[in-house]
Amino acid sequence: MDRYDMEDVVVAPPAEHDGTSPLKEWRLKFQAGTLTRNDIIWYIKTEAPNYFGFLTVMETDGPTLKCMFKESLAKEEIIDVIVEFMLNENPVTALEKLRMEGNTATVCGKVFKNGEPTYSCRECGVDPTCVLCVNCFKRSAHRFHKYKMSSSGGGGCCDCGDDEAWKRDQYCELHLANSKNPFESEIITSAVLERAEICFSAILAFCVNYLEIEPNASLQCLDGELDGASFCTVLYNDESHTFDQVINTLTKIARCRHKDAMEIVAAIDREGRAVVKCDTFKECNDLKTAIENQNIPPNGVLTNARHSPSLRTSVLNINSVACQQFALQLLSWFQEFLVRHYLFRKTFASLVQQKNESYCIRHILEYDVKLWKTARTCWHRLLISGMLMEYENKVVFAQEFSRRYASIVEEFINDDHDHSFSIVSLSVQLFTVPTISHYLIAREGIFDKLLHTFYHVAIEKFIHNRKLHFSKDIASMTFFKRANYILYDLRYLLSIKPELISGDLRRGFLEGCKALMRVLNVMQGMESITRQVGQHMDYEPEWECAFNLHIKLASTISQVIDWASSDAKLLRKLYKMTVRALVNNSFIVGSQDVEPREVAGHIANCLLYDVSKRPVSIHLPLSRFYAGIYLHLGAHDLTYDMLLAEAETINLKLTPREIIEPVLCTQAMTAQVAAGMWRRNGYSLLHQLYFYRNVRCRVEMLDRDIVCLQIGASLMESNEFLIHMLNKFDMIEWARPNYDTGLPQKLAEDELNRQKAMTDEFLELLIIIIGERWMPGVSFVTEEDRLRKEIIQLLCTKSYSHSELSRALPDCNGGSNDSIIEHVIKTVATFKKPIGSESKGVYEMKEHLYDEFNVYFYHYTKEDKSKAEEQQRERCKFKKELVCCPPPMLPQLTPAFTSMANILQCNVFLSITAIVMDRALDSRSRSFTESHLQKVLHLLGFAIQEELSEHYPFLSFYERSQTFNVLQKLEELARCPDLEAHHDFVLWTIKRFKQLQAKQAPNITSTSAAAAAAAATGSSSSSSSAATSSSGTHEHGGADQPLTSEQQARLEKENRSRLAAERRAKIMAQMQNAQKSFMKSNAEMFASTTEEATAAAATAAAATASKPSSDTPMDWDDIAESLEEQGAAALLPETSRTVACLGERRRHYEAVDIRFKCILCFEDCSISSSGPPLVSSAFVQTSRVIYTTPSAEGRRPALHVSCCGHVMHYICWKEYYSSEESKELRRPQRNRVPLNQAQNVEFHCPYCRTLSNTVLPVSDALQKFSPPSVPTSGNFMPLDNFVETLRMASELALAESATTTIDNMAHFDLSAQIIQKPTLHANFTDVVGSFHGALRNAMQSQLQGQRSRDSPNATDSDLETVSLLWDTCCYTLQALEVYQYATQKPLKAEMPMRHQSCASYLVRACALYSSNLTESQISNQRKQGVQLYDTIFNQKGNSVLEWDCFRMLVQLNFTVPNLLIASDERKTMLPCGSMFDFYILQTCFLANMTKAIILFDLEKEQARRRDIDEEQQYVDQLPTNIRDNMTTFYCNHNLAWLSLSRQQNDSEQLSVPTTMLAHLVKYVPRQMSSFLRCACLFYRCITDVDFPDSFPTDQPDRFELMCQYLGLDAQLGVYFDMESVYPTIMQSFASHPHISGQFLDCQPTASSQSKSPTIVPCQRPLPHLVTLYEDYSDLINSVSDIFCPNNEREEMKTPTMCLICGTMLCGQSYCCQPELGRQQVGACTHHAHFCGAEVGIFLRIRDCQVVYLSPAKGCFLQPPYLDEYGETDQGLRRGNPLRLYKPAYDRIYLQWLGHNLHEEIARLNENASVTVTQWQHM
């Protein structure tokens, strides 16, 4: 006895337990030895119901049921008690102690949840099913190998630590460490184990008992008082009803609220069942009956014959529901508990092996099907943790599993749950372990059993007349699909070939093969077809099932052949087994007549099976299996004859003729199809033929058929073989020399064409039989060579990306040959990296390998072939070689196939070639086409090259060809003018022939031999010269001419391209001239300013000269770099000769008429103030893009306008629009959200299809309406007067005309440029009105969503005001500025038309509208105007720190004119560059500068250590008083300084650092740049004065240049000169009470305080999307266990990341359906509404795709991640490691920043036939 047991006696139970604790009793009983598991079960049973409860809550719209099970309480009160009893210690401390001892699990065994990421290693995994969980992967060596990611379908488990799963690095760090821990434990003593045994068996017995759906084991689940509310109606999951059907049932019959119904459905889907109602037995039972009686037509495709169309329900006593609920919890806990220690698992394993217990393995396996989803999963996990972590337990379990296999599979097939929820899904854990699978094959006969089961349950009922014949009914297809899982299991079982096959294993394997033969036997000839004559087929026959069966079985067949290839004994037995099966199978080779056929003097006895009359089939698996086995005979020194002799003793004889017959028939049939003889058989046949050759099937179809024919060709006498072929193709007559003359004159064209086509097919088949020998066993090649050949042929057609290539290659053993493929690709191709954001990386073939190209490659489709041929011809032309596709050199045949080469010299072959050549030369021949000749030349090429290779001593083609005059005929052909297209090929053949001749007869001393020798030694590039030299001796002119014609063609082509180049150059020159003259005329436009222009050019030149050369990269992040240079410029005396658009020195724009063509009526039109209004289609959207910082604008989004700039008449547009609208209405309602009134109807620009939802008026330049005043300096009203006027105006509240306060009216008039109100077309206000309406609508729809959440505080009247228009204008310009900045485009850089026209149309429209407001609009504006004036000029309201100065500028510009002189109806002022506009700019400029100085942070600036030499110089030369003023201003107002001095308190005066001013002078211009750029854009639209040429086009815009353009003083010193009015204005801005009050206190985190006003920074930070992980696996791992925010217990199924803010959402799920307005929408839609103002960019992490979302619309995009092959992986199908690809992410960023998401969504939806997605549920 050991020490711990002593403690058993003395340790008293912990005190905190009350009297109900059974511990004491258990302990006593245990001591006495009378404790049984029933004691514990009884305790659980009575306790569990205490933790379950339900509650019916009355909501406004009906009652809602809330059920809950108090899990944590149940754990404390039941589970912990049991643990305490087992361990005899407080559970927490005991388990901690156990943990300290160390876990002993060396395998991970973590069970994957659905969607959890898994990793496999392409280098080390034994097969693709070997996977790691995230935690193991992160700690393993495979992280640095070539790995693959994928997401689990649920139910699998981590293989870390499994020796048989990995070739190396079996353990991660964690599990390697575990293997060092001891197996024994100090804590788990024998007494503990004894108690554990009792507890475990109690737990198991309890769970087994309670978890069945209808727990017949315990009838008390129905016991209880029938009238008490103690019953539940439970609804179960099935796969035959849709979510919507169930929701419908619940709302209609169970009267659930819709919301509850959705929750219930989600729960049923998740857990497999849910409680729908709690009530009396009668109520519950009535509901059950009602649901069951409701006959929902189930979803057609999923129908399962066994299932009734009603939903499955049951009524249970509430106590049983509680017990079931607890049983689930208990099982989950138990599983985790077992993971803790090896000894627990040992106890568990021995328990479940007790055969007569209810919880024995056998019972758990069999009763799986009676459980609901979660219950099943719990058991599966328990078995994995309990039985699969130790090898010996695994073997036991595998044995038990395979013994029950047949019955559990049958149950699974009849069930309707997904495979992953069935116990059969555990097969992958067992069958993929090689030692276990081999053991099972040898000892348990599992191979045989699987196939037997499959035969019995899946196909037996489809066998008619000893052949398989599937019916076309859907139910049987579902059923068949489920049965196919057996074949997957079979694939697992055979996936690893043993190194040595023992006797037992061989026996077991052969048993299985016998079963396989039985299956193949009924497949041979299945779904046979007979040629339809007369009328078409009545119905398309079923064919898919047969092909599915083939696909599922094909890999098994390959595996079986592979196993047999390594063991001679096995091979021999299997060969005989196959022969027996073939002999006994009667398909085609049954009882046939035989007749002799004669060609070229040879006679063969041919089987008479007419393919065009009798049934044939594509399915010949037996013949193909035979071919597969045959290939391996040679390796074991077995031959056909040897085995034939052995077989004959047991009376089995299979002749070569019989071997090839079925295959030959199928080949003849495909030829006839190509010849158009089977047209009446419909599409089903064509589909079948497609798959026959397709990469997914051909390995065990086409490829084997060719091998089969090659076997025939090598076993038969060559002439005989060819006669058999000719006979089957019905070409015996054709092969007679006088065939043409014998043709009846009136033979139908059809018949003739058919014959020609058959000839083509025949010749091509012959080429394939001879040429396609890159097959191990046929010739001396390896599997790798075979792959190499395949890849070379593919790359001859085009460049392939990695994924395209791997898709085009057959997948052998599920991708385990990945590394081999990669290796082979490297040897044949070079990789070209992707360039730009949308291309992908591709492989290009190495140049020299094109010699191996074969145009008749048997895996080519017709398109492939013509593409490849085209390419080859291009290449030849380019390299100046003979333009033809000659055959490649062939590898040497193996001994078994050597005699095949004889075909190339046999009489029948030679006579066929001679016949074709003769007919080619005979122009009267009717049975010839040129393609025959090409094929014959190809065959001759084979023959010549085979002899040249000297592999076959018996080959004497040259000698034999002389009797048929082959060379003479070739030379004749070369002279024949009719065969121009094949001329080069003929020349090539002759050349090769001459080489052969030279070799054969080296003694012939003739010039021809010498020439031939020269040709032979000459490289291919000199072939033309070789050809000419030979032509000189032999055929005069014959060879010469075509060559010259070829050269001529080349010459002509060169000529042509030269001419084209010249033409291009000419056009370019013309264009340049045009440009120059345009510039000239433009210069004339500014006639008065010629001297200025030159001066400006000079300054520009000087500027560029002083600049570093333009090849230094722009540095946009730090404009200071360029400002450094500017310091010098700033010191220069201000030039008066620069271009300015405002101020006293403004330049005037001479308005010109711009003419357009209306894009709808194509009539010319020009804008004039009174003409019919013109419009351009525009798109209005709500936006938050550039307001990423909290702003004064608050939660309200801004509006953005974009427009394509195409002009049309307003009238024309209205017509177009109404027709579009009615078209839209007529369209079927396809998941369209009904338009509500406040929604803008979308349409497309009739010209460029740009998405639009409104029109923007196109109006004339503003200066046309208000020509500028004559600038006579000095007669303008001064700035201080202007400020005073506006101050007064605000004080008088605009009540009286403010002009009364003005003393000098002339000055005022001149400065304000007051004009007569322009007469605009009557429709103009309509247009702007409708535009304004569109803005309102857009804003409204945004606000509506908010309303339900927030209180309805956004008043509609808010939206009525015209300031919405001004704000939109402002935001659009700001957005444009930001976009230009982000794309590194300075102002002068060329702007796309849509940006330019959009800005100018918008600004002009706003300006014109502002001068044409209605009375009510003006009075409406008045309030706001006063507020605005007050804020700016009277320091009431917000301080300058809270302003967006540009917004102020725009608002002022548009409100001043219409308010200031509103009293006079006839007069108006228009923003057009007047002095007033200039003053407004100056005011806002000063405000922004004040803000910059206030917010300046010297310390931070010093810390950045900028170079300030220039600035210091500038500051030093300033007059002292200005410097003092600046310093004083700084000390009085700078927030950083003020708070610093406040900290210093009363102590001695702080001194300002000497460099402060220099830093300030550097800082302020930088802070002004965004404001200035916006202002430049704005005033350019207002004045139409172009940016001067001095503006840089490849560098950041410079402060002083922008100031000059705007007429502002660029020298900061000026603004502190007390002589000027500036310091006073700045002073007044800076002394706003808010600044010293609120902001100073909460420095420096002003913005974080919610109460205090927020600072709008001078320079808004550039908006950006979230930073993504470089490595995609980091991203996917970051969401590996993320939970739904609404439901803590639920894993997020579709974690979706908002790329704008980084929030993780639970996308497209039933658990997260928040309300937006009155509609329930998906979490993403909801989030996008607020985060991105209705648009959103999301990354769906598990399926690796980007989603753009707009209201009720959306699109999927490629993710910005690329694998090492330069490809994206949308949907994460390939799973290669992915890395962030910056250009692609930038593209997404710019689309967002440029407000192009709506447009992109519309574009993608228009082009693609997008599957209908319920985007709003995203």
Ligand SMILES: [Zn+2]
């Ligand atoms: Zn793991």
Ligand SMILES: [Zn+2]
């Ligand atoms: Zn591990």
Ligand SMILES: [Zn+2]
């Ligand atoms: Zn690895």
Ligand SMILES: [Zn+2]
């Ligand atoms: Zn028109």
Ligand SMILES: [Zn+2]
């Ligand atoms: Zn357009």
Ligand SMILES: [Zn+2]
């Ligand atoms: Zn967001």
Ligand SMILES: [Zn+2]
């Ligand atoms: Zn959710």
